[in-house]
Amino acid sequence: MLPDVWNARFLAVGNAGFSGGINWQEMGVGARYGFATMSTDTGHNSTGQDMTWALGNPEAMRDWAGRSLHGSTVVAKKIVKGYYSSKALERSYYSGCSTGGRQGIKSAQDYPEDFDGILAGAPAWWSTRRQLWQLKVGAVNLPEDSPGYIPPTMFSVISDEVLQQCDGSDGITDGIIMNPKKCNLRLEKLLCTTLQQLYLPLIEFDADVHKLEYPYPNFGVGSETQMPASFGQDNAPSLYGTDYAAKYIFDDAAWDWRTNFSYATFVEADRRNPGDVNAVRHDLSAFHARGGKLLTYHGYADGLIPPGGEPAAVRGDGTTLTDLAGQDVWPLPGFGDGKHDALVALMEWVEKSQAPESIVATKFRNDTVGVGVVRQRPVCKYPGQAHYSGSGDIHNATNWACKP
Numbered sequence: 001m002l003p004d005v006w007n008a009r010f011l012a013v014g015n016a017g018f019s020g021g022i023n024w025q026e027m028g029v030g031a032r033y034g035f036a037t038m039s040t041d042t043g044h045n046s047t048g049q050d051m052t053w054a055l056g057n058p059e060a061m062r063d064w065a066g067r068s069l070h071g072s073t074v075v076a077k078k079i080v081k082g083y084y085s086s087k088a089l090e091r092s093y094y095s096g097c098s099t100g101g102r103q104g105i106k107s108a109q110d111y112p113e114d115f116d117g118i119l120a121g122a123p124a125w126w127s128t129r130r131q132l133w134q135l136k137v138g139a140v141n142l143p144e145d146s147p148g149y150i151p152p153t154m155f156s157v158i159s160d161e162v163l164q165q166c167d168g169s170d171g172i173t174d175g176i177i178m179n180p181k182k183c184n185l186r187l188e189k190l191l192c193t194t195l196q197q198l199y200l201p202l203i204e205f206d207a208d209v210h211k212l213e214y215p216y217p218n219f220g221v222g223s224e225t226q227m228p229a230s231f232g233q234d235n236a237p238s239l240y241g242t243d244y245a246a247k248y249i250f251d252d253a254a255w256d257w258r259t260n261f262s263y264a265t266f267v268e269a270d271r272r273n274p275g276d277v278n279a280v281r282h283d284l285s286a287f288h289a290r291g292g293k294l295l296t297y298h299g300y301a302d303g304l305i306p307p308g309g310e311p312a313a314v315r316g317d318g319t320t321l322t323d324l325a326g327q328d329v330w331p332l333p334g335f336g337d338g339k340h341d342a343l344v345a346l347m348e349w350v351e352k353s354q355a356p357e358s359i360v361a362t363k364f365r366n367d368t369v370g371v372g373v374v375r376q377r378p379v380c381k382y383p384g385q386a387h388y389s390g391s392g393d394i395h396n397a398t399n400w401a402c403k404p
């Protein structure tokens, strides 16, 4: 998109799931800021959980993994420079969430010259591990006729019990678990081994494997209402796990999770790393050396992509703003200033060297910008956390401050 009123900046936006398609919606958001925006279909056409396009198509895998974003960015910048001939392109940015978050981190690692600033939300950066984690948790809760099966409707009840135990652990009972690490959830009170296995580190419930250290973070405390979204249908785990394993990792539509899936699958998936999809080259020195800034955020209540890996991804270099968002506090654009808007905060960091210490997250009524604000609260630079001052409206961000 090439807006008439251009802010002399370029913005590429990311994709979601396995989908191949132009992200018109996020391009539109970017154009409202005045960016010349670009989205790639990542080299194929599909819905979010469909990996059929990957079968026998290593080039498509490579494109989805990262090549398409780089190639499209190079071409798009040329188009932008040609179109706005009277004005120079000053800065280039990227914004994406989920798969888009992975795309952003991978860009910083592999193509450090592409963007000056990268906003990477809830990044699914370790693709092979994350997808197989979803296969695993789905399998834990199956079959549907087993005594340990937890139906989707039960998770709101579980969420209530977890809130009962954990809400106050952050010092304020407000329906939000600010820091799950502060709650010592008594799993025995949940009286359900299936549920216990959904929280415990994966390694602890498979004694057959001794070589793996820690396959992936498991569900976080507070993510209960989102847990069913990570499960599948028809007595099978999510297609995000099964279709990915069969058609992307093993290139075999007949690959059956019931007979083939084990922890060895995690190891083999990492070895294959189809298309070079994992954003695991942690060295960001080339990106930082040219002044690149990477800002990442992730909700603790995320039941689709468990948080916990980002500090490892950036090796604790202090550049991340992460975690905090609880049950329903989400950073959303719509305020247009660096205090409330992560993209604007990133721009101020890149262009004015003003690194954000916190950003005010806003919960809008019905998650819709413009129909009212339910609450605002600062999201703090990791590992800081927002603390209530002790007086005033708890839904007003001015009554909170970031502290270690």
Ligand SMILES: [Ca+2]
Pocket (backbone or CB within 6 Å): 166, 167, 168, 169, 170, 171, 172, 173, 174, 175, 176, 177, 178
């Ligand atoms: Ca609380």
